[in-house]
Each structure stands twice: as structure tokens, then as C-alpha cells.
Amino acid sequence: MDTMRERFVSVTSELLDEDPRLAVVLAEITMDGFRPAQRRHPDRVINVGIREQLLVGVGGGLALTGLRPVLHTFASFLVERPFEQLKLDFGHQDTGGVLVSSSASYDWPAGGYTHMAPGDVALLDTLDGWTVHVPGHPDEAEALLRHAYAAGDDRVYVRLSQMANGAPRPGADGLRFQTVREGRAGVVLAVGPMLDGVLSATEGLDVTVLYATTVRPFDDAALRAAVGRASADVVLVEPYLAGTSAAAAGRALLDVPHRVLPLGVGRAELRRFGTIEEHTAAHGLDAASLRKRITAFLR
Numbered sequence: 001m002d003t004m005r006e007r008f009v010s011v012t013s014e015l016l017d018e019d020p021r022l023a024v025v026l027a028e029i030t031m032d033g034f035r036p037a038q039r040r041h042p043d044r045v046i047n048v049g050i051r052e053q054l055l056v057g058v059g060g061g062l063a064l065t066g067l068r069p070v071l072h073t074f075a076s077f078l079v080e081r082p083f084e085q086l087k088l089d090f091g092h093q094d095t096g097g098v099l100v101s102s103s104a105s106y107d108w109p110a111g112g113y114t115h116m117a118p119g120d121v122a123l124l125d126t127l128d129g130w131t132v133h134v135p136g137h138p139d140e141a142e143a144l145l146r147h148a149y150a151a152g153d154d155r156v157y158v159r160l161s162q163m164a165n166g167a168p169r170p171g172a173d174g175l176r177f178q179t180v181r182e183g184r185a186g187v188v189l190a191v192g193p194m195l196d197g198v199l200s201a202t203e204g205l206d207v208t209v210l211y212a213t214t215v216r217p218f219d220d221a222a223l224r225a226a227v228g229r230a231s232a233d234v235v236l237v238e239p240y241l242a243g244t245s246a247a248a249a250g251r252a253l254l255d256v257p258h259r260v261l262p263l264g265v266g267r268a269e270l271r272r273f274g275t276i277e278e279h280t281a282a283h284g285l286d287a288a289s290l291r292k293r294i295t296a297f298l299r
Contacts, residue, residue, distance in 0.1 A: 062097075091155075099158065134212070136164060136195050138168075172213045186298045188208070236260065
């Protein structure tokens with residue numbers, strides 16, 4: 001199976017041939033994958049070098065000319081480092097574009113903390129008007145990318161990860177949360193690549209499992225409907241900073257007495273490189289840890 005990042009290169013290169021409005025801006029990262037497309041479209045595949053603020057500034061400028069810019073690099077360099085440019089060149093100027101990140105929260109542990117971005121979605125939450133997609137499989141990533149490119153002039157963040165579920169979920173390429181299992185003792189919302197671990201952790205438990213590949217806008221109606229069929233105990237399992245969607249869940253259930261357990265990447269910095277699996281376990285997001293934390297909360 002190819003990775004989400006590889007799928008991003010192939011589908012974007014294909015659409016560059018079909019859509020003259022599409023333009024890709026890179027900051028060295030993944031440039032090798034786009035060299036064939038750059039030879040075909042040298043005016044619409046632009047490499048600015050290792051200058052992430054310029055990456056966003058160029059994207060904002062292209063948007064002002066009527067193009068649909070696609071900006072790509074590691075999440076930490078796409079959202080955190082050039083945050084002011086995102087706020088001004090896209091938000092303040094009310095332009096649209098597509099941010100496509102890689103490396104997610106800790107996908108390249110050997111890169112150290114500079115290449116980790118567990119706070120990216122929470123940071124974008126401070127800005128208005130961003131749609132946020134978190135695919136859990138390369139097939140879902142392709143569908144969401146195609147949707148984002150054709151969406152018009154809105155602002156979209158597609159968060160790609162090295163982590164992936166074993167299979168795509170049919171229909172998991174839209175804005176609605178999917179019901180994967182139904183139960184009565186609580187609701188567990190799994191985001192993107194967290195689904196397989198959540199399904200393993202909740203095996204045999206009487207809980208509803210929802211699956212989200214789009215977290216902004218937050219699907220209030222789906223969560224309210226799930227709580228209406230079950231207990232109003234809600235567990236959020238997100239592949240980024242724990243608690244990122246707690247406020248959104250609270251707003252969705254504003255008039256419903258409820259409890260929320262937010263699970264995700266912790267705030268403490270892990271100072272050993274390790275592996276993706278070791279980071280997942282250290283943050284309590286492996287299946288065994290999730291089961292222990294979820295059952296303790298529901299009791």
C-alpha cells in the first residue's frame with residue numbers, strides 16, 4: 001500500500017494536468033516527487049527553498065490572482081512556523097488555498113521535536129473559516145484532496161500521516177461522522193488513523209464508535225444523535241493534542257448533561273527518538289492503553 005504522502009503526489013500531479021487553476025508551492029520537502037510535474041508545468045509547481053514564511057506568502061499571492069494554491073511541507077513548518085502568514089495572507093486577506101501537511105504529530109521521531117506538530121489543529125482553531133480533514137487511509141486522503149482542490153476558494157487543511165488504518169471506510173470522505181458500531185454505554189469518537197486502535201480497544205464493549213475524517217466543521221448533529229441513542233459519556237480519541245476537540249464537543253452538547261474524556265497526544269515532550277509505535281504507547285494511544293482509559297472512564 002502506498003502512503004498518504006505518495007498518494008498526495010500522484011493525485012496532485014494528475015490534477016495539475018487537468019486543472020489550469022491548480023498551483024503547487026513547495027519548500028524543498030517532497031520536491032523530488034513533483035519534478036515530473038514541474039517539467040510539465042514550470043509556472044505552476046514552485047519550489048521556494050527552505051523558506052516556510054515565503055511558502056505561505058507566495059501561496060496567498062497566487063490565490064489573489066485567482067489560482068487555487070496547494071502548499072505542502074511538514075506540519076510543523078506549514079502551520080506553526082509561518083502562522084502569522086496564515087493569519088494575514090489567507091485569513092485577513094480572505095483568500096483560499098489548500099494546506100497539505102506530512103509528518104503529523106510524531107511520524108518522524110528521528111527528526112526530533114522540530115519535526116513534530118501535535119498542536120497544529122488546535123492552532124488553526126484560533127483562526128476562522130478553516131476546514132480540517134484528517135484521513136485515516138490513503139484512499140480517504142485521495143478523496144479528500146480531490147474535494148479540497150475542487151472546493152472553490154475556501155481554506156482547507158489536509159493532515160496526512162504515516163500512520164494509517166488497515167482499510168478505508170466507505171463514505172468516509174465527506175463532512176459527516178460515520179457510525180461504525182452502536183452501543184449504549186457511551187460514545188467513542190475516533191479521528192483518522194486512530195480508528196483501528198479504537199476498534200480493537202472497544203471490542204466487546206457496549207459503546208457507539210463514531211469515525212471522523214473531517215473534524216472542522218465539527219459534526220454536531222452526528223454526536224448529538226449518537227448521544228441520544230447512548231449514554232452522554234463521550235471519549236474523543238484524536239491523533240494530535242489531547243483536548244483539541246473538547247470545546248467543539250461541548251458546544252455540540254451544550255444543552256445535554258454530559259462528560260467528555262479527551263485522549264490524544266500529551267503536552268509533555270518525549271525526549272527520546274524511539275519509533276512511532278513507542279510514541280503512540282507513551283501517549284497512551286495504543287489499543288491496550290485506550291481500553292484501560294476508556295473502561296475506567298465509563299465505569
